[in-house]
Amino acid sequence: MTATTAKEQSIASSIQLRAVTKAFGSVQVLKNIDLDVASGKVVVLIGASGSGKSTVLRIMSGLETADSGEVVVGDVPMHDPKRAPEIRGHVGMVFQQFNLFPHLNALGNVTLALRKSLKMSKAEAREVGLRCLERVGMQDRCANYPSQLSGGQQQRVAIARALAVNPRIMFFDEATSALDPELVGEVTSVMRSLAADGMTMVVVTHEMGFAHRTADRVVFMDDGVIAEQGSPEQVLKDPQHPRTQQFLARVLEA
Amino acid sequence: MNLELIWDNLPQLLKAFLVTLELSAVSIAGSTAIGLVVGALRTSRVPVVSQLARAYVEIFRGSPLPITLLFVYFGAALYLGYSVELFVASAVGLSIYHGAYVAEIFRSGIEAVPTGQREAAQTLGLSPMQTFRYVVLPQTRRIVFPPLIGQYISLIKDTSIAFVIGMVELMKAGQAIVDRTAEPVPVYLTIAALYFVICYPLSLWVRRNERKIVPA
Amino acid sequence: MLYQWRSVLEYLPDFLRAMGLTLWITLLAFALALVCGLGAALARNSKNAVLRLGAGAYVEIVRNTPVLLQIFVVFFALPSFGLRMDAVTAGTVAIGVNVGGYLCEVFRAGISSVARAQREAAQVLGLSSRQAFISVIAPQALRNVYPATVNNLIQVLLGTSLLTAIAVPELTGVATVINARTLLFVQVFAIALVLYLVLSNALSFASGLLGRVLFKPPLEQVRPGLWPVRRARTITTTAEVAA
Numbered sequence: 001m002t003a004t005t006a007k008e009q010s011i012a013s014s015i016q017l018r019a020v021t022k023a024f025g026s027v028q029v030l031k032n033i034d035l036d037v038a039s040g041k042v043v044v045l046i047g048a049s050g051s052g053k054s055t056v057l058r059i060m061s062g063l064e065t066a067d068s069g070e071v072v073v074g075d076v077p078m079h080d081p082k083r084a085p086e087i088r089g090h091v092g093m094v095f096q097q098f099n100l101f102p103h104l105n106a107l108g109n110v111t112l113a114l115r116k117s118l119k120m121s122k123a124e125a126r127e128v129g130l131r132c133l134e135r136v137g138m139q140d141r142c143a144n145y146p147s148q149l150s151g152g153q154q155q156r157v158a159i160a161r162a163l164a165v166n167p168r169i170m171f172f173d174e175a176t177s178a179l180d181p182e183l184v185g186e187v188t189s190v191m192r193s194l195a196a197d198g199m200t201m202v203v204v205t206h207e208m209g210f211a212h213r214t215a216d217r218v219v220f221m222d223d224g225v226i227a228e229q230g231s232p233e234q235v236l237k238d239p240q241h242p243r244t245q246q247f248l249a250r251v252l253e254a
Numbered sequence: 255m256n257l258e259l260i261w262d263n264l265p266q267l268l269k270a271f272l273v274t275l276e277l278s279a280v281s282i283a284g285s286t287a288i289g290l291v292v293g294a295l296r297t298s299r300v301p302v303v304s305q306l307a308r309a310y311v312e313i314f315r316g317s318p319l320p321i322t323l324l325f326v327y328f329g330a331a332l333y334l335g336y337s338v339e340l341f342v343a344s345a346v347g348l349s350i351y352h353g354a355y356v357a358e359i360f361r362s363g364i365e366a367v368p369t370g371q372r373e374a375a376q377t378l379g380l381s382p383m384q385t386f387r388y389v390v391l392p393q394t395r396r397i398v399f400p401p402l403i404g405q406y407i408s409l410i411k412d413t414s415i416a417f418v419i420g421m422v423e424l425m426k427a428g429q430a431i432v433d434r435t436a437e438p439v440p441v442y443l444t445i446a447a448l449y450f451v452i453c454y455p456l457s458l459w460v461r462r463n464e465r466k467i468v469p470a
Numbered sequence: 471m472l473y474q475w476r477s478v479l480e481y482l483p484d485f486l487r488a489m490g491l492t493l494w495i496t497l498l499a500f501a502l503a504l505v506c507g508l509g510a511a512l513a514r515n516s517k518n519a520v521l522r523l524g525a526g527a528y529v530e531i532v533r534n535t536p537v538l539l540q541i542f543v544v545f546f547a548l549p550s551f552g553l554r555m556d557a558v559t560a561g562t563v564a565i566g567v568n569v570g571g572y573l574c575e576v577f578r579a580g581i582s583s584v585a586r587a588q589r590e591a592a593q594v595l596g597l598s599s600r601q602a603f604i605s606v607i608a609p610q611a612l613r614n615v616y617p618a619t620v621n622n623l624i625q626v627l628l629g630t631s632l633l634t635a636i637a638v639p640e641l642t643g644v645a646t647v648i649n650a651r652t653l654l655f656v657q658v659f660a661i662a663l664v665l666y667l668v669l670s671n672a673l674s675f676a677s678g679l680l681g682r683v684l685f686k687p688p689l690e691q692v693r694p695g696l697w698p699v700r701r702a703r704t705i706t707t708t709a710e711v712a713a
Contacts, residue, residue, distance in 0.1 A: 063590050089596020099591035103609045103686060113595035116605055145687040165596060316624070316670035317663050318631030320642050325663075328655035407534070414536035417635060418642075425538055438547040446535045446543075453534035 012074050013039045013168035013200040015060060020069035022055055029055045031224040033069070039168075040198045044211040044232075047221035048247060053204040056221070057171045060202060061093045074168060089117050092162030096174040098154045100146040106133060106157045107142040110164045118165065132160040136190050152183030159190055170194060172203040176210075208251060212236055220244045260440045263431050267441075270427030271448050277344055277423055278410045284349025285409060286402075289356025294386065296361045307357065314354035320418045323347040327419040344416035344423075352409045359401045363394030400464040407453050407460070414449075424448060478657040481648045488644035489665050495558065495640060496627045496673075499566040503626060504619075506570025511577035525574070532571030538632050540564045545636045561633035569626050573619065580615035581607065613685050620677040624670050631666075641665060 015037040022030040029052045037043045045053040058064040060073050062084050071078035076087045100109050107129050114125040133139040136156040146154050155175055162170060172191065176184045188210045195201055195214050205211060211218050211232055218235040220228045220243075228241040239245045295307035314322065326347040327340075367390050375385040414425035422430075428445040432438045513525035532540065544567075545560040555563065584607045592602035634643035645662035649655050682688045 061594055063593065088593060091594065093591075093594040095587065095591065097587060099585075099587045101588065101591070101606055101610070103613060105686070112592075112605055113597060116601045117596040117598070147687060161595070313663070313667065317666040318628040318642060320631045320634060321645070321659055321663050321666065324642075324646065324649070324655070325659050328649070328659070332655070411534075411536040414538045415632065417538060418632075418646075425536065425542075429542065432542075432546060438542070439550055442539060442543050442547050445539055446531070449535045449539070450531070454530065457530070457534055 014074070015169065015200070015202070016070070016072045017056070017060075018070040020056075020059065020066045020071060022052075022059065022064065022067050029224055030059075030066070033224075033226060035219065035226065037200060037202055039200055041216040042195045042199075042201045042203065042214055043217050043219060044215040045202065045204045045219050045221060046206070046208075046211060046247070046251075047227075051221040052224045053221050054173055057093075057173050057202060057204055061091055061171050062087045063093075089113065089165050090167055090169075092159075092165070092167040092170040094155070094158050094162055094170070094172045094175045096177050098146070098151070098158045098178070100154055100158055100161070102146050105143050105145050106138060106149070106160075109146070109157055110161045113161075113165050128164060129160075132164045133157070135163060136160045137186075150183060151179045152186045155179065155187045156190055159187070159194075163194075169200045169202070172201065172205065174204050174206070176205065176207055206251065208236060208248075220247065222247070256437055256440050259435060259437050260444050263435075263441070264444070266427060266431070267424065267444055267448070270422060270424045273341075273422065273427075274410075274413050274424040274448075275452075277341065277348070277413045277416065277421075278406075280345045281348035281352065281409055281413065282406050284345060285352035285356050285405075288349055288353030289360055292353060292357035293360025293364065296357060297364050311354045311357050314351050315358070319347070319351050319412055319415050322351045323416060323419050326350070340416070340419060340421040343419060344413070344421045347419075348409060348412060348416070352405060352412070355405050355408075356402065359398055359405060360394065363398035364390055366397050367393045400460050403456055404460045404464075407456050410452055410456075411449060474654050475657055478648070478652055478654050478661065481652075482661075484644055484648065485641070485661055485665060488639055488641045489669065491558075491638070492627070492630050492640040493669060495562050495565070495630045495633070495638075496623070496669075499562045499569065499630070500623050500626045502563065502566025503569035503573055503622065506567055507573025507577055510570060510574035511581075514574065514578060515581075529571045529574050532568050533575075537565065537568045537629055538635060540568050541632055541636060557633065557636045557638045561630070561636060561638050565626055565629045565633075568629070569622050572625070573622055576615050576618045576622065577611075580611040580618075583614045584610045616677075616681055616685070620674055620681075623673055623677065627666075627670055627673060 015035070017033050017035040020030055020033040020035075021028070033052075033056060035043075035056070045056060047053050055064060059066050059071055059078065062073075062078060065081065065084070066079055069079065073087055074090060076083055076090075078084045078087060101112065104112060107126065110129040110132050111120075111125040114120045114128055115122070118125075120128065130139055130142060133142050136159050138153060138156050138160060141149060141153060141157075144153075146157070149157065159175075175191070176187050179187065184207065188207060191201070191203070191210065192214050203210070203215070213232075215232050217229060218232050219226055220235060220239070220241065222241075222243045228235055228239060228244045235244065236248065239248055292307045292310055295303050296311065298304045298307070323344065327343045330343050330346075371389055371393065372385055375389040380389065413423055416423055417426045417429070420426070424445055428441050432441050435441070510525040510528055513521040514529070516522055516525075541561055541564040544555065544564040545557060548555070548560075588606055588610065589602060592606045593599075597605065630638075630640055631642035633640050634646060637643065639647075641662055645658050649658040652658060
């Protein structure tokens with residue numbers, strides 16, 4: 001992952017959201033979101049389910065389009081439908097349900113985009129793929145199919161798959177929520193090491209420990225708006241907004 | 255096309271159509287009864303019972319309906335004489351044959367009910383029979399109904415195969431008219447329309463209610 | 471009793487020849503069914519409304535009227551339009567076209583059964599929608615439709631027995647002829663039954679082997695319910711992977 005092409009270098013890795021709204025049918029999921037993520041920072045989105053966190057991630061990664069407002073990811077204006085596809089392959093996304101391709105083994109999952117969209121040779125893709133799997137500690141399971149891996153292992157392969165195209169920004173959508181508690185650690189430790197390497201990350205999670213130790217900024221979302229944001233110390237230890245206090249009380253109790 | 259021909263023969267065709275409907279109704283009842291029993295036996299924990307039920311299913315799902323019909327027809331003729339009612343032979347053959355398919359539908363429905371349900375009923379003091387009747391069976395309804403209706407559609411169409419033992423139902427009656435008049439097109443169109451009128455609404459119902467899986 | 475079996479077994483060469491014809495018609499009709507099914511599935515998803523409607527009508531008509539009627543239409547009615555075929559060809563065409571209607575629905579369900587999340591994952595990775603279809607959707611769809619497709623192959627086999635109604639000398643037809651000659655229906659139809667079971671089990675066994683070679687990770691069961699195999703979630707060890 002040391003070799004970066006000129007094109008990738010040119011893509012900045014900051015994110016700006018301005019007055020973003022989004023509705024699904026009659027439900028207003030995002031009401032008026034302003035959010036900035038600077039290069040190399042880790043921003044953690046917390047909030048109850050249905051608060052709009054995942055929608056924010058899906059808009060930033062190009063899976064959904066905002067109804068109004070401006071979204072700039074790297075230097076791609078995502079609100080411009082003609083230019084939004086440019087972001088594909090430059091950001092990584094890790095899903096709650098892993099979404100590994102069941103018909104490909106671990107290495108096949110990681111190398112698919114390298115072969116098909118970056119047009120690497122088989123040998124080259126294999127080399128990059130193995131390096132990515134090594135990065136998440138899964139190189140010795142490269143021949144296993146997803147159904148032969150535990151949830152934590154699958155998620156690590158999914159992270160390797162996202163890393164393979166050398167993205168400047170990584171999105172994590174409740175990456176540990178589907179995992180058994182004892183498997184959460186192996187995934188969060190990979191995420192922490194990515195953060196330490198200076199990856200720009202936006203993370204939706206319920207792991208308050210991760211938020212506290214790794215986030216540069218914690219953003220609390222409630223009912224489609226950002227209710228409160230600040231350093232982990234501020235938001236998690238000394239929340240100002242009553243909804244944040246309620247939410248944290250419930251999460252920490254559980 | 256000869257519309258007059260259709261008009262002249264319509265009473266005859268409609269009468270035969272009624273026979274098709276009767277044969278379908280009786281065979282649907284028969285195959286459902288057989289399927290329910292065999293399907294339940296298939297999930298039995300007594301290995302001999304479940305293996306016998308499985309053999310039944312295997313044999314009929316792996317062989318064609320005409321063979322079953324011919325077996326039943328000649329068997330009945332041997333023991334009861336050739337005066338055997340063709341309607342009965344056809345209904346028995348269709349019930350036995352489609353019963354095997356219906357059994358598989360019930361089996362997969364029964365197996366889809368979590369074992370926890372059975373255990374809970376057991377701890378409440380229900381007998382195995384009661385557990386099946388009041389706890390398991392009602393829960394299979396939503397899984398079982400769409401493929402069951404699908405199977406009934408096949409059965410209705412398959413009543414035409416009673417043709418091979420000479421049963422006069424819609425198909426046979428129609429073919430007799432074709433043989434007599436040498437006008438296949440209008441007759442076949444009429445027959446097709448009659449089958450379609452029954453099967454298509456059922457197909458629509460199945461499509462609306464089936465789970466989105468690849469039909470096997 | 472033994473003497474009766476012996477007198478029927480004298481006809482074994484005729485049975486086997488008929489079995490060969492049954493298998494041959496089955497394979498030809500299935501090939502035609504694959505073509506019809508795939509064509510209709512593509513047409514039903516096409517942007518052209520005429521194609522869509524035509525394919526829809528084909529599927530509904532074929533699925534909601536008896537196969538036997540369709541066989542008669544091809545054999546007895548098409549000659550009125552100048553399309554004359556011998557009984558074997560007519561039967562093969564009718565059964566192929568019939569099962570094609572069922573396969574069309576299988577293929578359509580197969581494509582839509584691949585989760586939307588898989589498309590999304592491919593999209594984020596930067597694959598074009600064409601690439602995503604070829605590398606991600608199609609392999610999974612094929613895998614999903616394989617068992618149902620094999621089931622339809624078995625349905626083709628069983629359907630060929632109806633060709634006795636248009637005097638094709640396939641297994642059922644030959645059995646009824648031998649029965650008329652010997653009047654030993656138990657023996658005659660028992661042999662026919664066994665030969666059909668041999669054919670259907672051989673076809674599904676062969677398809678199972680093919681499925682194991684074709685798909686990775688290997689398909690474990692092709693006809694769920696008939697050969698109940700416990701779904702084993704094997705975790706391969708590191709040593710096995712290295713080997």
